[in-house]
Amino acid sequence: xxxxxxxxxxxxxxxxxxxxxxxxxxxxxxxxxxxxxxxxxxxxxxxxxxxxxxxxxxxxxxxxxxxxxxxxxxxxxxxxxxxxxxxxxxxxxxxxxxxxxxxxxxxxxxxxxxxxxxxxxxxxxxxxxxxxxxxxxxxxxxxxxxxxxxxxxxxxxxxxxxxxxxxxxxxxxxxxxxxxxxxxxxxxxxxxxxxxxxxxxxxxxxxxxxxxxxxxxxxxxxxxxxxxxxxxxxxxxxxxxxxxxxxxxxxx
Numbered sequence: 001x002x003x004x005x006x007x008x009x010x011x012x013x014x015x016x017x018x019x020x021x022x023x024x025x026x027x028x029x030x031x032x033x034x035x036x037x038x039x040x041x042x043x044x045x046x047x048x049x050x051x052x053x054x055x056x057x058x059x060x061x062x063x064x065x066x067x068x069x070x071x072x073x074x075x076x077x078x079x080x081x082x083x084x085x086x087x088x089x090x091x092x093x094x095x096x097x098x099x100x101x102x103x104x105x106x107x108x109x110x111x112x113x114x115x116x117x118x119x120x121x122x123x124x125x126x127x128x129x130x131x132x133x134x135x136x137x138x139x140x141x142x143x144x145x146x147x148x149x150x151x152x153x154x155x156x157x158x159x160x161x162x163x164x165x166x167x168x169x170x171x172x173x174x175x176x177x178x179x180x181x182x183x184x185x186x187x188x189x190x191x192x193x194x195x196x197x198x199x200x201x202x203x204x205x206x207x208x209x210x211x212x213x214x215x216x217x218x219x220x221x222x223x224x225x226x227x228x229x230x231x232x233x234x235x236x237x238x239x240x241x242x243x244x245x246x247x248x249x250x251x252x
Contacts, residue, residue, distance in 0.1 A: 036064055039065070043068070055126060057248065062122055081242055088240055089157060102223045103161075104151065105225065107165060107167070110180065111142055111179065112142055112144050115140075117249070122247075133168075160189040164192045177191065192210055202230065205234070211235070211236035214236075221236065223238055224241045226243065
């Protein structure tokens, strides 16, 4: 009996050591089924803002994020969100005084940077500000089609659409204007970008200040759409906020 217990104890120790040696984390199994299950849970936690301040996508989730972004599920998720926004729009009766505003973020809300992030292993590599600036200056980001359709509906309905982005005005304004125009985003009220006095502010602080200024001008913010929680958090966020999925990066 004692010999059997000793053998079982040694086997348990061996299996524990093997688990640590063959996995980046003993709590995250690396085979296909369990790996995909973990990555689905991780993405859900990201989208519900339960995982915060993450710097990179877990390496074991590279393939999962790639499939999610390119194989159709991301597109279906965005379409469902836009459909819900349209339901909300149909409930709104505008006063007609020209002061009804709607805010859209730009990057990975109006247009997609997935082709850039493909080169960065879908977020498994750390953020590269120089590399992203080079990409953005090309002005080649394609429109996210359901959001473009939403944009056009907002304009037709009578909303003043404000595009509020964390991009730097000094270096990226012209490229961003051209990219938006070439992808069909025309007729918006204002494109607001980071200036020198807001470069060191967090996205929440910067975008809250912009919304406060809008409301001080007399605008009513009916809706606010972005791919980051920092697009939507803070004061003056609007009557409704809508989060576009983005498992590739986190902006504080």
